[in-house]
Amino acid sequence: MGTVRAMNMKRTLASAALAGTLALTAIPVAPALADGAASTRNIIGGAALVGGTLLIINHNKKVHQKEDEMASAQAQAEESANNAQAAYEAERRAYQAQVAINGEYKHEVAVQHSMIVQMREQLASAQRAGYVASAPAQQPQRVATTSYGWGTL
């Protein structure tokens, strides 16, 4: 938006300067030494022409400065966007790697669960066949004692 406005302003000023120049050119120039009034008009017209030109140059200078600032800001914004994009890509890769690891864990748990189920079935089969006791036999509780008294047994 700012660029378009500057361009329009520039175009308007250029048109005004061109119109002024043509108007001065169209006026028949009297000989310089004709009279004082003609000389005064010539001086005023030249000053106006120089003033318009300086105005246009100053305006162009400001426009270029503004364009440079905008370009710099845009470059910084693009750099920031690039950094954010790179960070996002790195984060995404890390997430995908974690998802892959989680998938491996899930697979390992499933395999181990399958093995446990299989071993339980084997144990139950062995217990039914009488090869393995269903529960360890209860051991009699022993209490450590100290012998008191007299004499030798």
Added chain:
Amino acid sequence: MRTGNAPLAAGVIAVALCACGGGATSPEKVVNDTTAAVYNDDLNAMQSHFDDALRQQVTIAGVSTLSAKLHAFGAYKGVTQTAADQTGGRYDYTAAFDNATLAVHVRMDQDGRIAAFRIDVPQRVAANN
């Protein structure tokens, strides 16, 4: 008639006397009395069942210590025989208390006196007292 009944009466009396005397000297009664004497910290009653050799080993402090340990299990209730080897004079008993049952081992000499007397006390109680 009178003369014929006299031997029979004498035999009955002799059997009755033997029955009474045998109960008084049984190892179980001796062990029970001795254990009760230890529990009651009664040195004289305890030593009355010991033979001469064992009597030499007894100390007043030893009896008091063992008595205190036995009191940790509550009141004394008596002994029950669990094993007997009459040839070797070895007898095993369980001594019942309110809160525990302890093993008692004795060795008897040929005269029916105690030649060795030992009680197994759990170590947690033995360490506390």
